Amino acid sequence: MKNTYFDLIDQTYYFPQEGFDLRDDQLTFHGISLKHLIDKYGTPFRFIYLPKIGDQIKKARNLFNRAIKRSSFRGEYQFCYCTKCNHFSHVVSEALKHNVNLETSSSFDIDLILNLYKEGKFTKDRYIVNNGYKTDDYLQKIVKMHELGFENIIVVLDSMTELERLMKFAGDNKIKIGLRMAINEEPQSSYYTSRLGIRHNEMLDFYENHIKDNPQVELKMLHFFVDSGIKDSLYYWGEFKRAIKLYTELKKRADSLTHFNLGGGFPIRNNLGFEYDYEYMIREIVQNISDACDAEEVPHPNIFTEFGKYTVGESGAIIFKVLEQKKQNDTESWYIINNSLMNTIPDAWSIHEKFILLPINKWDHEYQRVNIGGISCDHSDYYNSDELNQEVLLPTYDDNDEEPLYIGFFHTGAYQDAISGYGGIKHCLIPSPKHVIIDRDEKGNIVDYVYRNEQSAEEMFKLLGYK
Numbered sequence: 001m002k003n004t005y006f007d008l009i010d011q012t013y014y015f016p017q018e019g020f021d022l023r024d025d026q027l028t029f030h031g032i033s034l035k036h037l038i039d040k041y042g043t044p045f046r047f048i049y050l051p052k053i054g055d056q057i058k059k060a061r062n063l064f065n066r067a068i069k070r071s072s073f074r075g076e077y078q079f080c081y082c083t084k085c086n087h088f089s090h091v092v093s094e095a096l097k098h099n100v101n102l103e104t105s106s107s108f109d110i111d112l113i114l115n116l117y118k119e120g121k122f123t124k125d126r127y128i129v130n131n132g133y134k135t136d137d138y139l140q141k142i143v144k145m146h147e148l149g150f151e152n153i154i155v156v157l158d159s160m161t162e163l164e165r166l167m168k169f170a171g172d173n174k175i176k177i178g179l180r181m182a183i184n185e186e187p188q189s190s191y192y193t194s195r196l197g198i199r200h201n202e203m204l205d206f207y208e209n210h211i212k213d214n215p216q217v218e219l220k221m222l223h224f225f226v227d228s229g230i231k232d233s234l235y236y237w238g239e240f241k242r243a244i245k246l247y248t249e250l251k252k253r254a255d256s257l258t259h260f261n262l263g264g265g266f267p268i269r270n271n272l273g274f275e276y277d278y279e280y281m282i283r284e285i286v287q288n289i290s291d292a293c294d295a296e297e298v299p300h301p302n303i304f305t306e307f308g309k310y311t312v313g314e315s316g317a318i319i320f321k322v323l324e325q326k327k328q329n330d331t332e333s334w335y336i337i338n339n340s341l342m343n344t345i346p347d348a349w350s351i352h353e354k355f356i357l358l359p360i361n362k363w364d365h366e367y368q369r370v371n372i373g374g375i376s377c378d379h380s381d382y383y384n385s386d387e388l389n390q391e392v393l394l395p396t397y398d399d400n401d402e403e404p405l406y407i408g409f410f411h412t413g414a415y416q417d418a419i420s421g422y423g424g425i426k427h428c429l430i431p432s433p434k435h436v437i438i439d440r441d442e443k444g445n446i447v448d449y450v451y452r453n454e455q456s457a458e459e460m461f462k463l464l465g466y467k
Contacts, residue, residue, distance in 0.1 A: 003396040006363040011274040015386035019052075019314070019410075020272070020358070027360045029317065029410070032438060033448060038406055042367045043321040043340040043452065048086075048413060050094045051440055052315035054308035057081075057098045058381055060266070060307060063279055067286040068303075075258075075300040077291075080129055082308025083109055084263055085414040090437055090451065091312055101127035101152075102304040110141035127152040129178070129261065129306065131223070136169075143169045154178050156223045159205055163217070170216050176212070178221030178261065181204060181246060183239050187230055194227070203246060207253060221304070223246045225263025230281055237288075242288055248296040260289065260301040266310035268411055270354045272385040277397045283321055295414070297402045309414040314414025318344050318433065320358065322405040323375070325397070333370045335394065337407070340374035340430045342381045345412055346419045349380055354387035357394075365395035372407070376428040383409075423455060425463055431455035 006022070007278075008110075009015050021028050026035045030049055037047070053129070057079060064077040080101040083092060092102075102113060102122070111274050113407075116122040128150060128283070130142055146153055156178035157163055166175060182197035193199070211219055224243035226236055244260070254348060268274055283372065293300050318338035327333055347353035357372075369391050374381035384392050397405045423432055432455040438448045 003366045004364050005008065005359065005367040005393075008367050009272070009363075015272065017272065021358075022363060025361070025363050027358055027363070027408070029408075034319065034408060035406070036059060037436065037448065038319060038321075038360065039408070040448075041434055041436055043319050043406065044337075044344070044454075045198045045436050046316065046318040046344065046412070046417075046433055047436040047438055047448075048088070048312075049055040049091065049315045049317075049438045052413075053094045053256045053312055054098050054309075056314065057095065057100060058310050059278070060305065060310070060401055061283075063282045064123055064303065064305075065285070067283045068277075070283065071287050072291050073162060073286050073290050073300055075260075075302045075391060076100065076306045078127060078259075078302060079171070079279065080127065080304060080306045081248065081311055082306045083112065084418065086316075087112065087418065088451075089212070090406065091180075091315075092116065093414075095311060096121050099126075100184045101129070103131055103302075104307075105132040107135055107138040108143060110138070112230055114145070119123055124148075124150045125152060127154065127304075129221070129304065131158070131180070131225075132304075133158055134165065134435050136165065139169050140167055141279055143171070143173060146173050146175060152176075154221050156180050156261075157198065158196060160202070160210070163210055163236045169397065169399065172401030174215070174216050177217050178223050178259070179207070179219065179250075180223040180225075181243055183224070183226055183243075195224075197223070200242065200246060203251060205248060206255070214255065214367040218256045219250070219259050220256060221259040222250060223261040225261075225306075226265060228265075229267055230262070230265040230285075231267075232277075232281060232284075240285070241288065244292040247301065248292055248298050251293075251298040252296070258299075258302055259304055261304040261306065264306045264308055266305075266307055268313040270411060270416075271356060273388050277341065284377075299370055311414075313412045316416070317408050317410040318412055318416075319406060320410045322397070322407065325370075325399065333368060334373045335374045335407075336375065336407070338375065339433055340378075340381050341372065341383050342374060342376060342378060342426060343420050343426045344407055344433065345383075345416050346417060348409075350419070354385070355412055356410040357383070357386065357392060358408055359395050359407055362395040362397055362405055365397060367393045368396050370394050374430075376430055378427065381427075423459070426455070429457075429460055431457075431460070 080103040082096040082103045180197035208417045322335045323334045342349045371384040434454045435451040437451045
């Protein structure tokens with residue numbers, strides 16, 4: 001019986017696999033030596049591997065365009081990046097290199113786009129899809145962008161009252177709008193119908209009474225999004241087909257309606273055994289839209305997606321050092337790491353999301369079941385289950401080993417910085433770790449540098465009002 005950590009992974013999963021391999025018995029990420037980064041930058045640190053962002057965009061585009069061609073679909077595909085997943089300039093700028101459109105969620109997103117435009121990274125002909133609750137400030141900024149000449153802004157109404165408030169600021173401008181359909185949530189949800197969007201059975205009357213003869217607006221898009229993601233399930237296909245039927249009914253009334261928006265929802269790999277047939281799901285989506293429109297004799301729409309987590313999630317990781325191991329009873333061992341899990345991967349604590357967890361070194365050691373604990377004083381600051389096995393298995397080590405054990409949480413590039421309040425006040429005043437950016441030059445060589453050093457005590461005290 002083989003008992004090393006490498007044997008465990010080799011016998012359980014296909015390994016090496018995309019993004020993960022070993023070099024000299026130490027983990028690499030997309031060919032990058034993580035031990036080299038540890039020696040260079042110390043721990044803890046988080047990093048973003050920028051080339052992965054472009055790879056994800058190209059993958060989605062290729063699969064949609066192939067499905068469109070295969071099914072003789074007569075609409076186009078438009079990729080939007082959902083800025084709320086990761087607002088950092090280096091991330092958004094990398095996505096924009098691949099000619100993406102942008103989806104916004106709040107007032108400050110408009111300021112962000114104007115900044116990108118001034119820098120020459122965003123052009124006025126790209127699509128901007130405005131989602132989220134529209135405060136007056138948000139609406140005023142949208143109208144301002146319209147007046148500046150941004151020609152493809154689509155304001156997706158989240159409620160019927162937003163139209164009335166939009167009209168207060170529209171002036172003589174004719175605004176392109178979308179309608180978001182409220183979905184029925186999954187049976188295990190705490191509520192039946194999403195708070196987001198307009199009820200399905202009110203949509204047609206709303207169009208007839210408030211949009212059809214309104215000279216200030218033009219209906220361009222139906223927006224549909226299932227929060228649990230795009231899955232091959234009865235629930236997803238049921239909501240999807242309900243949305244397509246609504247699209248065809250609206251299209252018969254509104255010639256201007258040309259876009260069907262799937263929202264986001266493509267999953268990312270959260271374990272080494274992850275399986276998801278992206279090609280099949282995209283092919284089924286395109287074919288179902290085509291069949292529904294043909295049956296109702298309406299033109300095929302342009303398909304929009306708003307992939308955020310899918311775009312940036314797999315580009316990020318955070319690396320820790322194990323400071324100490326503690327045996328608390330006969331069966332439980334703890335590995336204490338040099339930061340807080342609640343602060344650095346808050347989704348693991350708040351919604352019990354799982355990430356790929358792997359050791360950087362000691363793959364030739366035996367393994368054991370462990371709990372991982374952060375250094376905060378909160379008992380919830382821990383991680384102890386894999387997505388597949390409901391436990392964490394990591395290499396054993398001796399406290400007298402010359403080299404400590406290093407571990408990494410991978411595919412953490414979406415939401416974690418925003419939710420944890422990057423650079424702000426942290427639980428127990430544990431600082432935000434060093435932030436490293438990794439790219440490749442024109443020859444494919446690795447380029448890495450520090451975006452921001454570990455948060456200092458002075459920075460925190462300034463935020464707290466201390467001198």
